[in-house]
Amino acid sequence: MLSTHLPALQVVLPLASAPVCLLLRHPRHAWACALTISWLVLAIAVMLVQQVAATGTISYAIGAWATPWGIEYRIDMAGALMILVVATIGAVVLPFAGRSIQQEIRKKHSGLFYTCFLLCLAGLLGIVVTGDAFNLFVFLEISSLSSYVLISLGCTRRALTAAFQYLVMGTIGATFILIGVGLLYMLTGTLNMVDISQRLTEVADTRTIRVAFAFVTVGVSIKLALFPLHLWLPNAYTFAPSVVSAFFAATATKVGIYVLLRLFFTVFGIGFSFVAMHVGEIMMLLAAAAMMVASLVAIFQNNVKRMLAYSSVAQIGYIILGISLASRDGVAAGMIHLFNHALIKCALFLSLGCIFLRLGSVELQDMRGLAKRMPWTMAAFVAGGLSLIGLPLTSGFISKWYLVGAALTDGYWPLAVLILLSSLLALIYIWRVVETAYFQVPGAGMPLVKEAPASMLIPAWLLIGANFYIGVDASLVSGIAHQAAGILIEQGVR
Amino acid sequence: MSELLGHYNYWIVIVLMMTGFYIVIARPNLIKKVIGLFIFQTSVFIFFISIAKVEGGTAPIIEEGISVYSNPLPHVLILTAIVVGLATTALGLALVVRIREAYGTINEDDIHVQDEER
Amino acid sequence: MTVLACIALPLLAPVLITAMRRWPNPREAITLLTSVGLLLLVSSLHDAVLHGSRPAIDLLEPLPGLKIGFEVEPLGLLFALLASFLWVVTSVYSIGYLRSLNEWHQTSFYCFFAMALGSTMGIAFAGNLFTLFIFYELLTLSTYPLVTHAGTAAATFAGRMYLGYLLGTSVILLLLALIWTWTLAGTLDFRSGGILEGIVTPGVAGILLILFIFGIGKAALIPFHLWLPAAMVAPTPVSALLHAVAVVKAGVFTVLKVAVYLFGIDFLAEIPATQWLMYVAATTLLLAALVALRQDNLKLRLAWSTISQLSYIVLGALLATPLGIVGGGMHIVTHAFAKITLFFCAGAILVATQKTRISEMHGLGRRMPITMGAFFIASLSIIGLPPLGGFWSKWFLALGTLDTQQYLMLGVLLAGSMLNVAYLLPIPMRAFFSREPGNPGDSGLQEAPSACVAALLVTTAACVVLFFFPDPVYRLLQLLVQG
Incomplete structure (x- = not known):
């Protein structure tokens, strides 16, 4: 029974337990909580990968609202690979975080650190599993906002400016994505990615769709630090706490690349993205x-x-x-x-x-x-x-x-x-x-x-x-x- | 002409968006940057609300004799986006406070100078 | 299984050597035992291979169809025999050398030395180009600490050159050629007759060949040759075994393997680029010899001479005729014995007199008659005069040029030998027939430690023996060209 709800659980678990870390004031307790959750998330990810390998693409309707009206979680092989990457890195990095955070972050902030870490984890996993374009934006912002905080926790004051710089660029990127999603919705009347892709063929020749494509591509490129939109990355990685750099380098930009893959191939299609554009x-x-x-x-x-x-x-x-x-x-x-x-x-x-x-x-x-x-x-x-x-x-x-x-x-x-x-x-x-x-x-x-x-x-x-x-x-x-x-x-x- | 004026809401969106964008890029004051960012985001909210408009439609409440409703979905989306925008602004301002504590200034150029000195 | 043991033995020896790091005598005993054991293991393969069997084993499969596997074939066996025999000799030599110079970090020296030999065995027995490439890179990495052994700024810089040239060429050119071949042919196995014939046009094959020949930076063709003189900052046993035998010969060995088993001799002859590469090899041969003439540092002169001699082998491979291949294979062996002797002598001179410059070696023949005598004999072998082993390789190479009507190349070979005379023979002449200025009297015998002398006598003897009994080498190479 539980196994059918794994796609939702994958995201909800870290999301819901993030505040718990904030409430557990003692750094060790917060760490233990985050560690347990991250390992559970990894276990879920492994089960999901097995499911996908066995039965093919998983489609899960949140709250049992039928697609395309409800939000659909959709995991295919590419998504399975991504959640495996994110969950593995999360589970490996957290044991390391215990000692490292103890030294690099003030004691009263460490609960906050684990909260943001779990939120970021939830956001990244959400981006991967969701099949809904607006939901993607929301998860993107959950992961981004928590990552701004994580970076600002670095031990020098330059971490603050690095986080601010990232906040500005990240928000511009996210807003670009939002504009693109809006334009797509305008012409197709749907937010479900598969649904968009099916309706897109009729309107693919319009200028609006081309503009939408440009906006989302640039927006996502900022998130994944594609040259020359990478300017936020060096400072952010340099001044963030060590654990955060390790986690982000392995996951955040990678998830951005995954979004790009989804857009180019699933939503817009090769004919539009690669041939026409x-x-x-x-x-x-x-x-x-x-x-x-x-x-x-x-x-x-x-x-x-x-x-x-x-x-x-x-x-x-x-x-x-x-x-x-x-x-x-x-x-x-x-x-x-x-x-x-x-x-x-x-x-x-x-x-x-x-x-x-x-x-x-x-x-x-x-x-x-x-x-x-x-x-x-x-x-x-x-x-x-x-x-x-x-x-x-x-x-x-x-x-x-x-x-x-x-x-x-x-x-x-x-x-x-x-x-x-x-x-x-x-x-x-x-x-x-x-x-x-x-x-x-x-x-x-x-x-x-x-x-x-x-x-x-x-x-x-x-x-x-x-x-x-x-x-x-x-x-x-x-x-x-x-x-x-x-x-x-x-x-x-x- | 009516083409241009008929889409005045989109013109407002574009003007707001570019204003916000300009402030983010051109102003060295970090508070102003945050404000610019917020204006930038707000323009997108207006854009979403605009596309929800249906000619002759009313609020989406089922009522006798009314068959045309405006689209409620973008409104809902924008409620979420406003929350996100607020969170971003709050976080941005919080960072500015911390930066001011650490550097004693909120001017980007001065901060650069201080970082170079080290 | 024996094949795996051959590779694993020297790769695992460092564990024991490190365990014994506090007791120098047992530590050196392990090195000696390992080298003797390796020699015995490799020799035990000899008869089977001579009678046509090809022991093979596949280990891993990182990518579908791309295996890490080993196969013993005649050329590889010859190379492995050569390297393992000379390792025994060099081990004896290095014990004498390192102890009398009181070198630091001797344990790590022996460890990396053993690992380098293990990588060499991997190269020799590689069953496909992919496996060969892995061990090729491993050899570079395991010899890097030996090059930088001295720990000085000069050594670090030389290490940079070493890695830059060897990894650079192999990663950019060789790997590109490798992957390209893979996408074209779908396999990287060594097959007699080659895998490329009929799949690619001679034009494309020419580009591939260029990538291969220059990509194998260990073969030290101009313009990728400067790492070899730089590597001379290493202790002399390293220069002797690795930079006169294992590493550089691994390079030309790979060239021969690629020529015979990837392109096939017949197909190679059809490729227009072969002719051009032959000119490159000829240029390297002559230019390096001319540079060698001007070197005053003995080890540097020998290094430049090695560059020149390697081109003989590349030239032999590019002649694309059985005689050329046999000549090239012969030259791997004969040059190895002669050059290692020369390096042993250089080391012996350094140990006994602290001299590194040729201009300081007046009258040295009186003080070190055995060493300088060996030097003289080995020089003659390099030049290619009977009754020494070097004669045979040059003989077959010359026959190869006649076979393919490459008369220009014959001229180059002869001119190269003349230059050999010019840069090698003055050294023993000066040592024997001129007197040290300001020191007219004899200062008595002053030979290097007996371990060093014994080692260089063995290799000198081998130079002579090879002239009278070239048969074992010839028979293996004959198997190679017959397929």
């Missing part, structure tokens, strides 16, 4: 620019967190590049990288969190000779870094393999070269850290730090382990991604 060419250009420019900028950063933030912008470029090919292989490659990059970047940010816990800084110059003091942390960083570069036997290699393969199959060999060139840039910025931590001698006044606690190392190494596992046997991820891409393309061709 040429969004493929535009996205391809922007993605290629992101890969090169952001990687180059990352090389010159001295704050390692900021470096990884720019690297995230570049990696988003890879994912968008795969999607812009609008072929089954390309979209599948993009989704594989979406999954892999979530694991890689989260692990990297978590190891930086360990460093910040002991060192109180993530500046490159403070990390001299750190490998001797914190061997496990630095080893995790190197392993994640190698994966980011895309060396064989890591998940990053699998992504690159599929991306380059898709680009070559579709005849875009310069893109293939760019992808590989950008990996080389990744090698340079990762190696700057490696050289500093392994080959330089610590400065005179540097504190004698010890290894990070196990509660923080284990989550990081779990992700690294998953990372290597995928590198050795990617059949599961690539199977899900190809199936999901197949469904998306099928929906898109009409």
Whole structure:
């Protein structure tokens, strides 16, 4: 009985338990509550994935109001992959949060932190499962508003300005999406995405629909930090608490990409998005620019967190590049990288969190000779870094393999070269850290730090382990991604 | 001409939207930015209300002899959106308060200068 | 199973070596035992392969159809035999070398050394190009700490060059070629006769070939050769085994594998780009030899000489004729023995006299007659004079050029040998026939530690033995070209 309500439960559970964390004043209790919820959410996500794999797309009517009048929750293979990513990262990051938050956030705020964290989790999951365009906007705002708060909790005052900057850009993006949804509603008279897509064919030639498409595309692109709309991201990731950076890098932008996929393929269809509006060419250009420019900028950063933030912008470029090919292989490659990059970047940010816990800084110059003091942390960083570069036997290699393969199959060999060139840039910025931590001698006044606690190392190494596992046997991820891409393309061709 | 004037509500939407957008971009004062953002959002609310209008329709209450109603759904949507907008504004203002506490100013340029100094 | 053991043994040895880090003697004993064990394991495969069996094993399948698997074929066996034999010798040598120089971090040195050998075995026995690529990258990564072993700024910089060139070429060019081949042919397995013939036009195959040949940065073709001189900051045993044998030979070995098993000799001959790449190889051969002439640092001169000699092998592969392939394969072996001897000598000179510059080596032959004698013999082998092993490889290469009417290339080969004479022979001449300025008298014998001397005597002897008994090598290579 319960199993039929899993799609709703997935969102309602974190949403409803968020205030509980606020009421539990003691940080440990709030943490325990959030941790339990996140693990339950993961369990639900796993069950949902199994359901989708067994029975195909799940459609769930909220409050039993029939579609298209009621709100429909709709989970297909692509959605299942996304909730798996979000729920996994949430469940892995929270055990880490206990120690990290204790140090980085004032005690009286920690209840608030877990509340916002659960709200953000609920919002992100809601975005993925909902099949209703306006509901999507609401969940987007739930996750965004809570993420502004989460970022502002960072321990320097620059976190405040970063959060404000993100608030302004995020709100503009969300409002753009709202305008687009309004225009779509104007012409189709429905908010259900599948319903919109069916009615859209009659009015697809109107200027209104083109404007609607432009508004939602730009709005979502701000949310997912597509170059050159990424300006909020580096500051937000740099000054947010370590856990928040790790969580966002792995989930927030990825969910944005998922929304983009839904729009291009499910709502508007390939014929409109890629043939009539040429969004493929535009996205391809922007993605290629992101890969090169952001990687180059990352090389010159001295704050390692900021470096990884720019690297995230570049990696988003890879994912968008795969999607812009609008072929089954390309979209599948993009989704594989979406999954892999979530694991890689989260692990990297978590190891930086360990460093910040002991060192109180993530500046490159403070990390001299750190490998001797914190061997496990630095080893995790190197392993994640190698994966980011895309060396064989890591998940990053699998992504690159599929991306380059898709680009070559579709005849875009310069893109293939760019992808590989950008990996080389990744090698340079990762190696700057490696050289500093392994080959330089610590400065005179540097504190004698010890290894990070196990509660923080284990989550990081779990992700690294998953990372290597995928590198050795990617059949599961690539199977899900190809199936999901197949469904998306099928929906898109009409 | 009637084309232009007949759609005056949309013109208002566009003017409000651009005003709000301009304030967000051009004003260094963070409070004004928040206000601009709110105006920007409000314009979209008006836009939604406009599209709900049905020629000759009345409030959607079933009544004898009335067959044309205006569309109630956008109203409901906008109720939600107003809540979201309010929450955003409140959060924005709260952040400005904290920024003022930390930097002693709410001028964006001064904040930049202070950040560069460090 | 033996195949897996060959790869796993050196990869797992570091565990024991680290466990013994406080007791130097047991630690070195483990290195020696591992290397001897490896040699025995590899040799046990020899007879089976010679009689036509090809032991194979598939390990994992990261992507559908893309396997990590191993297969023993003649060329790989030859390479594995070479590397494992020379590892035994080098282990003896490094014990003498490291102890007398009192190097730091000896444990990690032995660990990474063993891992590098494990990666080399992986390359040698790789059953498909994907597996080969994995171990190719692993070899780069495991030798990186050895290059930066000294820990100085110069070593760090050299490490950057090393990684930049090797990872850069392999990630951008080789990986691109790999994925492209995969999308075209749907497989990366090594098959005799190649997998590309009939699937792609010679034009496309030409682009692929260019990507492959330049992508294999370990083969050190111009313009991707500068990592090799940079890597000379490493301790001499590393330069000897890894940068004269394992790493660089892994590069040319990959070139040969790609030529024989991916393109196929017949198809390779039809590709127009082959001719152009041959000119690149010839240019590298001559230019590197000319640069070697001007080097005063002995190790650097040897490094440039290695670049030049590697091009002989690439040239042999590109001749696309059985004789050229046999010549290239022979040269892998003969050059390995000769060059490792030269490096051993360079190390021995450093240990005994702290000298690294050729201009300081006047009269050294009187103080270190064994070392300099070995140096002389190995030089002759590199030049290709009988009665030394190097003669055979140059002989077959020359026959290959005649076979394909590449008379220009024959000229290049001969000119290269002349340059060998010019940059190698002055060193022993100076050592034996001129006196140290300001020190007219004999200062008596001053040889390196006996472990070092013993090692270099073994390899020198091998140079001679190879001339009289080239048969085992030849038979394996014959199997390779017959398919």
